[in-house]
Amino acid sequence: MFGSAIVNLTVEKKMNLIWFRNDLRVNDNPALSSALENKQRQVVAVYCLCANQWAMHDMGNNQQWLVLQALSQLKVALAKLNIPLVILESETFQQVPNRLSELCGKLGVSDLFFNMEYPIYERRRDKAVVEKLADTVKCHRKVGQSLVAPWEILNGDGGGYKVFSAYARKVQVYLDHNPPINPAPPTARPAENRQIPKISGVVSQLPSIKPSAEVTPDISEDFVNKQLQTFCRQQIGEYKANRDFPAIQGTSELSSALAVGTLSVARCYQTALQAGYPASSTWVNELVWRDFYRSVMWNYPRVSQRQAFNSVDKFVPWNNDRQVLEDWQSAKTGIPIIDAAMRQLNTTGWMHNRLRMIVASYLTKNLFVDWRHGEAYFAQQLFDFDFASNNGGWQWSASVGTDAAPYFRVFNPAAQQKKFDPQAEFIKAWLPELKAYSSNAIHKFETAPLEGYPRPQVDLKATRKLAIESFKRANAA
Numbered sequence: 001m002f003g004s005a006i007v008n009l010t011v012e013k014k015m016n017l018i019w020f021r022n023d024l025r026v027n028d029n030p031a032l033s034s035a036l037e038n039k040q041r042q043v044v045a046v047y048c049l050c051a052n053q054w055a056m057h058d059m060g061n062n063q064q065w066l067v068l069q070a071l072s073q074l075k076v077a078l079a080k081l082n083i084p085l086v087i088l089e090s091e092t093f094q095q096v097p098n099r100l101s102e103l104c105g106k107l108g109v110s111d112l113f114f115n116m117e118y119p120i121y122e123r124r125r126d127k128a129v130v131e132k133l134a135d136t137v138k139c140h141r142k143v144g145q146s147l148v149a150p151w152e153i154l155n156g157d158g159g160g161y162k163v164f165s166a167y168a169r170k171v172q173v174y175l176d177h178n179p180p181i182n183p184a185p186p187t188a189r190p191a192e193n194r195q196i197p198k199i200s201g202v203v204s205q206l207p208s209i210k211p212s213a214e215v216t217p218d219i220s221e222d223f224v225n226k227q228l229q230t231f232c233r234q235q236i237g238e239y240k241a242n243r244d245f246p247a248i249q250g251t252s253e254l255s256s257a258l259a260v261g262t263l264s265v266a267r268c269y270q271t272a273l274q275a276g277y278p279a280s281s282t283w284v285n286e287l288v289w290r291d292f293y294r295s296v297m298w299n300y301p302r303v304s305q306r307q308a309f310n311s312v313d314k315f316v317p318w319n320n321d322r323q324v325l326e327d328w329q330s331a332k333t334g335i336p337i338i339d340a341a342m343r344q345l346n347t348t349g350w351m352h353n354r355l356r357m358i359v360a361s362y363l364t365k366n367l368f369v370d371w372r373h374g375e376a377y378f379a380q381q382l383f384d385f386d387f388a389s390n391n392g393g394w395q396w397s398a399s400v401g402t403d404a405a406p407y408f409r410v411f412n413p414a415a416q417q418k419k420f421d422p423q424a425e426f427i428k429a430w431l432p433e434l435k436a437y438s439s440n441a442i443h444k445f446e447t448a449p450l451e452g453y454p455r456p457q458v459d460l461k462a463t464r465k466l467a468i469e470s471f472k473r474a475n476a477a
């Protein structure tokens with residue numbers, strides 16, 4: 001009986017396919033909601049596992065592990081809705097159009113739904129898919145990973161914004177008039193919906209990957225939605241005061257869930273607004289930063305291709321000495337706040353935002369290492385690796401991006417640690433070898449050596465001066 005129902009559906013080409021990518025959730029998912037709208041249609045879900053593409057994007061074991069976790073949770077959540085999840089394997093994005101086309105042919109798919117992705121290789125892949133399927137399948141593209149679609153917010157010349165503050169003002173006006181709409185909650189299909197023809201070459205068992213971090217985040221939909229509620233009820237009002245101090249748990253730590261899409265940014269925005277103004281405004285501004293870097297990636301595709309936004313980058317004499325890079329990576333710089341931050345990253349796969357800015361500025365301005373090495377290392381380590389935010393953060397820190405910190409603004413790690421970790425609590429938590437020292441002694445690391453701890457890798461003042469001179473010359477070139 002099930003068989004005949006399927007035959008009818010496939011013959012009439014009445015199947016909807018929902019293609020999951022970096023939106024691994026069943027709630028607040030515009031593409032899934034649209035695919036479920038017509039109750040008469042059979043609905044099947046697909047995910048394309050592209051291991052080589054992950055490697056090309058420098059995505060490390062931590063995030064790979066996280067995606068696989070999210071996928072297995074998604075499979076369970078979809079099964080409760082009687083929607084089967086097909087996992088296709090394709091080495092790279094190039095093979096995706098053929099793999100999807102075969103699947104659509106086999107299942108008799110008439111409509112494909114997906115939420116847009118913004119980096120250039122993802123866009124090329126999607127374009128190729130749409131072209132390949134053009135004669136048989138209608139493609140429905142939705143916006144599910146930003147508050148505002150990047151093509152909605154353009155400057156007076158019709159181009160993408162280059163300065164955050166002007167972009168953010170326009171987004172605010174846009175959102176006041178076009179608040180995000182909640183997609184309809186998913187409803188279960190009848191049990192027959194589960195029945196699909198046998199498909200060869202699908203992944204029946206997800207690969208097992210070991211995270212490199214010692215602790216792993218819980219990014220299940222239920223958990224992160226509760227985490228969001230708690231943050232917005234209890235902590236958002238103090239966010240502005242607390243967010244720069246790494247010893248305080250003052251930020252939401254929702255970035256990993258946002259990165260793989262078990263949480264929607266629209267839901268974050270709506271929940272934050274419930275906390276009222278001005279309590280929510282600083283946090284909402286960070287969500288807008290996230291959108292900003294997506295807008296940059298959409299409007300200036302070169303930034304997805306290992307190029308800096310600003311051509312000054314070509315004239316900076318980057319020092320690509322492997323040893324200094326490795327010392328930075330393995331927390332052996334002799335600068336307490338940098339080493340503590342890198343240990344936090346290497347151990348937990350996450351780093352506090354203030355510290356990301358400090359270590360990125362140090363690598364690019366004091367060590368003069370090409371920002372692309374820092375970007376790649378973060379991608380390899382972070383659970384929350386997000387192509388647009390990571391790339392934007394690195395280019396900003398290296399003063400080669402949009403709206404970049406002016407080149408003469410070089411973070412002084414010694415001053416930063418004194419200001420943002422005055423009692424050296426964070427430093428001591430990650431560098432137990434410094435536990436016996438007073439915070440005063442730790443802050444004087446430049447002039448008074450700390451026994452049992454390395455001397456600073458470089459002279460901070462001299463390298464700062466050198467960086468400013470080099471950037472000045474590069475800007476004039």
Ligand SMILES: Cc1cc2nc3c(=O)[nH]c(=O)nc-3n(C[C@H](O)[C@H](O)[C@H](O)COP(=O)(O)OP(=O)(O)OC[C@H]3O[C@@H](n4cnc5c(N)ncnc54)[C@H](O)[C@@H]3O)c2cc1C
Nearest residue numbers: 251252253254255286290353356384385386389390393394
């Ligand atoms: C060099 C560098 C690299 C970075 N790499 C990444 C990355 O790979 N993935 C990533 O999600 N963020 C990245 N960021 C931005 C930021 O550091 C993290 O989003 C933040 O630390 C995550 O912690 P949270 O969830 O507690 O953030 P919260 O302070 O609670 O902010 C809420 C959300 O807003 C977004 N957000 C916050 N700050 C920024 C920002 N400056 N830019 C863009 N979005 C922001 C994130 O999605 C975050 O989860 C990077 C920043 C720098 C300077």
